[in-house]
Amino acid sequence: MAVQARFCYENMGLPLPILPSFEAGFSLQEFPSQQNAQSLVSMAVSQPLDAQLEIQRQELDCFLQLRNERLRYALRKQRNEQLGNLLKIVESKALYLLTRKEEDLARATNKRMELEACLREVERESKSWQRLAEANESTAMDLSKRLEQAKDNAVEDEESCNNDQQQDRDSKMACKQCNSKSSCVLFLPCRxxxxxxxxxxxxxxxxxxKSVKEGSVKVFLA
Known part of the structure; x- marks a missing residue:
């Protein structure tokens, strides 16, 4: 746009005005300078009104173009700053969320490790209880066998005792003379x-x- 303004002034045979800078504090009062304004006024007296109006229109167009360029630059700069601030906010928020997710993941990992350790401990205890139950079962079976053997031995001992008692009774009841038949006669008076x-x-x-037999009585055993 500055090139277009220079071309306009050169075509009209006018000296180039001092253009305002893009520094802070630029205003309409700084354009054009006092010397250029006097030169333009002196030239305007000698030129027709239409030419003066054309010059003023071109000057105004150049000024508006420069002003628009400055405004666009300022707006672009402000937008870039806003975008930068927004990007910083988004990055900060994303970093915060990422940190939270990492902390949650670390807690979940620790919890999983604790659960796995607890599960291993439970498995060890289960195997220990299983071995203890197997040992108790074996002990119970051994005791049961011993108890059965003890019962069988007790029955055998009881039968043997009964047989011995029966044999004792039979031997006591046997005839002392022939020792084959049962005694059935009671001697008197010794009975x-x-x-x-x-x-x-x-x-x-x-x-x-060996007492003298004075009498005898036959006994009937039931």
Whole structure:
């Protein structure tokens, strides 16, 4: 745009005005300078009104173009600053969220490790209890076998005892003379049951106490 303004002034044969800078504090009062304004006024007196109006229009167009360029630059700079600030805010928010996610992930990882350790401990305890149960089961089976054997031995001992007692009774009830038949005759007066019916007539004394037989009584065992 500055090139276009220079071209306009050169075509009209006018001296170039001093253009305002882009520094802060630029205003309409600084354009054009006092010397250029006097030169333009002196030239305007000698030129027709249409030419003066054309010059003023071109000067105004150049000024507006420069002003628009400055405004666009300022707006572009402000927009870039706003975009930069917004980008910083977004980056800060994203960093905060990323940090939170990393902390959550670390807590979840620690929790998973704790659960895995607890699960391993439970598995070890389960195996220990299982081994203990197997040992107790084996002990119980061994005790059961011993108990059965003890019962069998007790029955055998009881039967043996009964047999011995029966044998003792049979031996005590056997005839002391022939020792084969059961005693069924009671001698008097000693009252020993010590003879069978067949041997009793042959005995004159008791075969147990050797006392003289004065009489005998036949006994019927139920």
């Amino acid at each position: 020993h049951l010590c003879s069978c019916k067949s041997c009793e007539p042959l005995l004159v004394s008791c075969p147990v106490c």
